[in-house]
Amino acid sequence: PASMTIDLHAHSVFSDGTDTPGEVMACALAAGVTTVAIVDHDTTDGWATAEADRPDGVTLVRGAELSTHVVVDGRRFSIHLLAYLFSPSVTGIAVEMARLRADRLQRGLAIVGRMVDAGVPISAAQVLDIAGGAPVGRPHIGRALMERGLVGSVTEAFSSYLSARGPFYVSKADTPLDRAIALVRDAGGVPVIAHSRSRGAAAVTDEAFFARYAEAGLMGVEVDHPDHDAAARIDLRRIASKYRLIMTGSSDYHGTNKTVSIGQETTAAEELAAILAGASGGVGVLGPVR
Numbered sequence: 001p002a003s004m005t006i007d008l009h010a011h012s013v014f015s016d017g018t019d020t021p022g023e024v025m026a027c028a029l030a031a032g033v034t035t036v037a038i039v040d041h042d043t044t045d046g047w048a049t050a051e052a053d054r055p056d057g058v059t060l061v062r063g064a065e066l067s068t069h070v071v072v073d074g075r076r077f078s079i080h081l082l083a084y085l086f087s088p089s090v091t092g093i094a095v096e097m098a099r100l101r102a103d104r105l106q107r108g109l110a111i112v113g114r115m116v117d118a119g120v121p122i123s124a125a126q127v128l129d130i131a132g133g134a135p136v137g138r139p140h141i142g143r144a145l146m147e148r149g150l151v152g153s154v155t156e157a158f159s160s161y162l163s164a165r166g167p168f169y170v171s172k173a174d175t176p177l178d179r180a181i182a183l184v185r186d187a188g189g190v191p192v193i194a195h196s197r198s199r200g201a202a203a204v205t206d207e208a209f210f211a212r213y214a215e216a217g218l219m220g221v222e223v224d225h226p227d228h229d230a231a232a233r234i235d236l237r238r239i240a241s242k243y244r245l246i247m248t249g250s251s252d253y254h255g256t257n258k259t260v261s262i263g264q265e266t267t268a269a270e271e272l273a274a275i276l277a278g279a280s281g282g283v284g285v286l287g288p289v290r
Contacts, residue, residue, distance in 0.1 A: 004289075006267040008037040008061060008275075009082060009194065009222065009250030011257075013132060014046030015065075016139035018255030021046045022053030024262070027253075029058050033263040035272065035289070037061035037084065037250070042100035042135050044088040051286055059287030061085065061275075065194060066184070067100055069174040070204060076171070077204045079193065081180050082222065082248075086189025087281035093187045096175055101135040103173045108136030114168040115141075115161065121148050138162045139257045154257045164200065181217045188281020192220035192248055197236065198227030207239050214243040219278055224249030224265040246274045 011017035012024050019027060021038055028036040036058060040046050047062050054060050063084040069076050088094060108131075112124050122144040130147075131140045142157030151157040161168060175183070184191040193213070196205040210221065223236045224247075240247045248271055251264040276285065 004035060004269045004272075005033045005263060006035040006269065006272050007033050007251050007253070007263050007265070008035075008039075008084070008248045008267050008272070009065075009225075010036055010038050010253040010262060011040055011065075011255075012038055012046050012050070014043055014049075014134050015040035016134070016137040016254060016257060018257055020053070021050035022055070024253065024255075025050070025053065025055055025058045025060065027262050029055055031261065031263040033058070033266075035059040035061060035285070035287075036262070037063050037082075039063040039065045039082055039084075040134070041065050041137060042067055042097050042104060044097070045134075047088070054286055059285050059289060061272075061285050062283060063189070064097065066097070066180050067104075067172055067174040068177040068180040070177050070209075072204045077200055078172075078174065079177050079201050079205075080195065081177065081184070082192040082194045083184040083187075084190040084192065084275050085279035085281055085283045085285070086184050086187035087283055088187070090187035090281070093183045093189075096180075096183055100175065104135040104137060107170050107172050108138070108141065110170040111138070111141060111162075111168050112144075114170070118167070120145075120150070120161070139254065143257070155259070177213065178216045181213065185217045188279060188283070190219045190246070190275045190278045191217065192222060192246060192275075193218065194222050195225045195227050195252065196221060197232035198225065202232075207242075210239045210243055210245065214245060218245065220246030220248055220271075220275070222250055223247045224267075225252060226260045226264060227252075246271050246278070248275075
């Protein structure tokens with residue numbers, strides 16, 4: 001229906017966003033977004049709060065964004081996998097998300113340790129306070145750098161102190177992508193590749209990549225994303241059509257940690273219907289699908 005405006009990728013304070021789940025949905029409502037997915041990194045801890053605080057007029061799609069990687073010619077490439085409507089109590093995915101969160105903390109503290117050793121005036125305690133119990137991510141470190149006046153924005157922090165090519169970078173022990181897809185499917189969820197043509201992922205996400213992972217159970221690809229230019233979107237639409245992948249569009253909203261606005265990119269109603277039809281984990285959307 002034309003009345004639906006669907007944004008299937010937003011983050012809350014339960015990962016590296018700055019809004020509570022209730023605030024994300026209130027922001028969606030104010031922007032005219034009727035359906036929003038909250039997909040915090042490697043956690044479903046925000047689901048209960050999101051359910052409790054959901055305002056009338058917003059339909060909530062529950063999910064998570066999983067940290068995964070592929071190895072091509074001996075090099076590791078980070079790929080993010082959106083997992084929609086999976087059952088978080090299924091052992092495989094529950095255990096793996098717990099491992100990813102523990103690794104995020106260890107990795108975040110290792111990055112901070114390198115900065116402290118180099119004389120950068122931030123601390124582990126400061127970063128943990130900013131994270132507030134959420135899985136520690138580089139945006140939390142970026143906010144610590146902002147608090148100290150070292151950068152003007154989290155985006156600036158990523159292009160300087162937090163760059164993968166910089167001296168402070170520490171890699172994560174992400175899940176192999178094919179295993180992550182299998183875990184999501186085993187939990188009745190719908191796995192969709194996030195922002196496949198942004199940053200380092202663009203080097204490996206060609207047609208052969210999607211052919212391989214569609215065969216491995218991948219169900220969709222995020223086509224419309226703020227990081228994708230027109231050429232990337234055209235190519236991803238062509239590939240998704242060829243391999244019968246669901247095509248989503250999303251803002252990747254992080255509150256004030258990013259300059260994007262909720263509802264900036266959207267998903268067609270029939271693509272959301274395909275996600276609902278593909279989910280078998282017993283986790284439905286909260287609110288009307290109209």
